[in-house]
Amino acid sequence: MHFLLNIGNTRTAVLDNAHLTEKPPPIHYYATERFVEEWRPQGGDWFATAACVVPAVREALEHSWTGRISFVDAGSFPEVDFSAYGSGLGADRMANAAAAHALNRSGASLVIDCGTALNTVAVDAAGKFRGGVILPGRQTALAALGRQTAQLPEFTATAAEKSINPLGLSTEEGIRNGVDFTLLAAVERIIRETRHRPGFARCRVWLTGGDAPFYLQNLPRSLAAAEAPLPLTLMGVALAHCNGNATPQ
Numbered sequence: 001m002h003f004l005l006n007i008g009n010t011r012t013a014v015l016d017n018a019h020l021t022e023k024p025p026p027i028h029y030y031a032t033e034r035f036v037e038e039w040r041p042q043g044g045d046w047f048a049t050a051a052c053v054v055p056a057v058r059e060a061l062e063h064s065w066t067g068r069i070s071f072v073d074a075g076s077f078p079e080v081d082f083s084a085y086g087s088g089l090g091a092d093r094m095a096n097a098a099a100a101h102a103l104n105r106s107g108a109s110l111v112i113d114c115g116t117a118l119n120t121v122a123v124d125a126a127g128k129f130r131g132g133v134i135l136p137g138r139q140t141a142l143a144a145l146g147r148q149t150a151q152l153p154e155f156t157a158t159a160a161e162k163s164i165n166p167l168g169l170s171t172e173e174g175i176r177n178g179v180d181f182t183l184l185a186a187v188e189r190i191i192r193e194t195r196h197r198p199g200f201a202r203c204r205v206w207l208t209g210g211d212a213p214f215y216l217q218n219l220p221r222s223l224a225a226a227e228a229p230l231p232l233t234l235m236g237v238a239l240a241h242c243n244g245n246a247t248p249q
Helices: 032-038 055-064 091-103 138-148 171-194 212-218 232-243
Strands: 002-007 011-016 028-031 047-052 069-071 109-114 117-123 129-131 134-136 204-208 225-227
Touching (some): 002 232, 011 232, 032 055, 091 117, 109 171, 109 232, 117 171, 134 138, 138 171, 171 212
Parallel strands (some): 002 047, 047 069, 109 204, 204 225
Antiparallel strands (some): 011 028, 109 117, 117 134
């Protein structure tokens, strides 16, 4: 059995590679801080390929699962040229770029990953990684307001909260709607500015991640943003496995 892992800052997604194309795929989620101790694959005949952005978790997995786990890096995706980017590119962003390019080889793509951090990656029609932006996701922004102010509460936004209202009648509504308006405006501007760059005028825009439904409902339809047909990061991890270029541990 081959598992695909997307180890993020807040949660870890686990999927049996055999079920990647199911709709919806049966993804299991774990709190990343407890993942190493809680996930126990059954049977002895298994291995995993992972995109990991948490160094401490990667180190723990390398120690616990020697010979069973491989980690993706830039060399895992020969079809994408990451040479223009400096150091520190996250494995999740690499995987997203590779997956988007695989879905749209004839044109440029922009991926917006709506998670703990909201990040974008752009890849042109030739498979060259052209960069992107990183900003706080919805929950991260809400938590920051709660921690840094004396009277504002800290609470959780859910993907089910898709509508926004500029006339909130409670402090909680005011905070949530304020954060959502800010991030929606940022995402819309990012899409429009990306399409002003050479080679990206008609780029496909893919949304992925836990908050993707919120952005899909509230972004202007004229932007033609669409939810990715597969979970992009896990799709990228699967591509690395197929390429045979993930780094074994």
